[in-house]
């Protein structure tokens with residue numbers, strides 16, 4: 001029998017190992033590829049959103065990227081650990097290092113290639129399915145599944161880089177390091193020491209510091225810029241904490257000897273395993289945190305779409321009417337809505353007068369004026385203005401600006417003269433829908449408005465603001481109104497305002513229903529993308545924990561056999577397994593949940609704090625609760641499986657009298 | 660006074676699996692008295708380990724009965740048996756059977772912890788055993804950092820910690836050099852002398868067996884003969900060797 005035949009025979013015998021490795025690699029490729037299909041989808045990238053999808057996905061992206069890399073190297077590590085003992089055998093049989101290196105590279109390459117193909121195929125299929133769901137359930141037509149070269153390229157590059165690093169490391173480990181010393185190192189438990197405990201404390205401080213930092217910087221327009229930085233700090237701190245966590249805890253617990261001894265097996269075993277588990281725990285914690293954080297935020301935006309629409313469009317329908325545009329009698333407008341029973345509850349008409357001025361560079365500036373009476377009606381207030389005063393009315397929901405460009409007074413040239421108004425009040429509040437140039441308005445008293453109309457050239461118009469009984473059901477009526485305006489426009493001559501306002505703007509109708517639907521659409525996409533990522537993350541983190549648990553099952557069995565020999569009951573074994581698995585599943589879940597909550601609290605300052613937005617906590621509870629339920633389901637599954645596996649293995653080994 | 664009694668023990672392997680049947684134990688009868696120090700010897704594959712596992716309740720016989728201190732092991736449910744074993748029996752194994760994640764002290768305490776003994780009692784017991792077996796200085800070390808002899812003395816301490824009626828040891832010197840072997844056998848001697856514990860060990864090491872008061876020879880799963888120490892250890896050693904030659908095998 002030749003060497004190749006022996007090697008082949010052994011490979012066939014241990015095919016499960018290869019399958020495990022293949023599955024892990026394919027999974028990593030699938031994840032990564034699915035992510036690229038979203039991240040690099042052209043329509044999603046160019047989505048009409050203040051923040052593009054790539055910005056929104058930056059943290060989940062980094063998390064997923066790290067996860068993929070870790071997952072692959074982890075799978076490789078487990079695979080090689082099992083392989084290495086066989087290589088030892090081959091070497092004693094006279095195989096040279098060169099031949100073994102060739103073997104390592106060859107088998108890894110084949111697996112890598114197959115994984116790439118399988119992963120991309122599965123990834124593309126699942127992703128396509130996801131986009132189909134998007135179309136089906138959110139009704140988002142404009143986002144279509146697409147594949148392009150970049151997605152493949154990125155996946156292949158990342159995968160290959162990872163692959164070479166992992167294989168290189170394995171080659172190094174196989175030859176340079178003594179296998180025996182590797183094995184030995186695993187057995188040694190590090191002693192708990194003060195130093196560890198103190199380092200754990202430093203890690204905790206970093207975590208807390210980063211969250212406080214986030215709290216104070218996550219406001220205003222540039223708040224998001226620091227988010228990635230703070231989260232990196234949190235993750236570093238978290239790693240330190242996790243690494244020293246059990247040492248810290250056990251040192252504390254040891255102070256109470258009775259308590260410690262009663263939980264001796266459980267505590268020491270967790271501590272023993274834990275160091276090796278740190279990276280897995282870390283990654284799972286981060287994934288859970290990112291998942292919960294993003295799901296909550298996106299759920300919040302999605303659910304508050306309506307509130308957002310109400311804030312953005314104070315009136316259900318609004319349009320501007322001039323002599324030559326939209327000049328339909330208001331009764332006719334009302335009739336359109338009321339013919340289907342949707343009563344008009346309020347109608348406000350606000351006369352405005354726009355004056356245009358070209359500056360030195362031929363840029364047109366518009367000054368829109370509104371009468372005080374109309375303003376008072378609109379805002380239900382009782383301002384009074386002298387003839388030479390104005391209210392600066394910013395029709396936006398922002399903070400009141402500290403200074404405005406008209407601190408020195410508003411000067412309007414009138415013939416050879418100038419009309420000067422002084423600012424009396426600055427008010428920033430969204431009171432009307434956004435229409436044409438209705439963002440910056442000068443409120444002057446009624447006599448002044450009449451005077452202005454006479455002395456300067458401009459465009460007189462009326463803003464009609466309408467509230468309906470049921471805006472959610474006004475879609476067809478709004479459409480009808482639009483058609484009415486358009487057909488009227490087609491039969492009237494062009495407006496005679498010197499190319500000042502783009503004429504189209506004047507025909508616009510701003511309706512709450514349209515704003516709502518537009519927001520719902522883009523929030524819906526984000527929501528769906530987040531759910532998609534959450535599912536990826538959830539499955540990924542579960543896989544990681546699962547593999548971690550079951551790859552060490554032989555060690556676990558060894559320990560249980562030892563305990564069995566000195567007389568441990570099956571009930572005690574069962575409890576021990578249960579406690580351990582629960583701990584390993586629940587520590588990252590609890591940590592991730594806590595961190596997500598803290599992040600939400602810190603980030604909520606941007607929208608006025610949690611106290612002002614109690615719903616966000618509710619949404620967190622919904623998302624976190626569902627996550628816990630799922631995690632528990634998986635935990636029970638893993639526990640049952642582990643228990644069954646160990647008891648059959650134990651029974652088997654007793655039967656074989658190896659005890 | 661009888662402490663252990665085995666009647667008509669048979670053990671057949673491969674009966675149900677469709678493998679070829681192996682009769683590992685073929686009608687074994689045994690009587691061990693309190694305070695006995697007995698070795699079971701026999702060639703490799705003669706059924707020593709199988710016998711010890713059955714006597715100590717780790718394994719079940721195909722037929723026959725084992726009684727320890729008047730309790731029939733066959734009639735006990737598995738958890739009751741586990742409780743009985745850790746309270747009444749002590750075990751020493753060739754591979755020491757220590758948990759890597761526990762210190763020497765914690766390893767010794769483990770059976771007491773499982774029995775939920777109180778703290779002072781545990782500390783006292785540890786103190787007593789550690790001085791008896793000279794392992795005080797290594798109590799806080801992990802098994803990996805100590806020698807095989809020290810590990811086995813740790814294991815012997817653990818076996819004794821719940822003050823068992825009887826100690827079972829399967830090749831306790833199998834992984835030790837001669838110096839450590841001597842130390843371990845002296846430990847057993849001390850246990851039998853001072854605590855009047857019963858010790859039953861399986862070995863194919865003649866030197867180890869010579870410490871015992873009685874040696875039972877088994878061959879092909881059946882008791883072949885037995886001898887008792889009448890004179891000194893050296894004479895007994897020669898006697899054991901003669902018997903082994905008679906027994907055949909190695």
Ligand SMILES: Nc1ncnc2c1ncn2[C@@H]1O[C@H](COP(=O)(O)OP(=O)(O)O)[C@@H](O)[C@H]1O
Nearest residue numbers: 655656657672681683703704705706707708709
């Ligand atoms: N689990 C088992 N299945 C089948 N045969 C076994 C098993 N355990 C032991 N045997 C057989 O029983 C006989 C006695 O084994 P054992 O008690 O281990 O012998 P010893 O300890 O004296 O070397 C041997 O022939 C062995 O092959």
Ligand SMILES: [Mg+2]
Nearest residue numbers: 707708709830
């Ligand atoms: Mg044996």
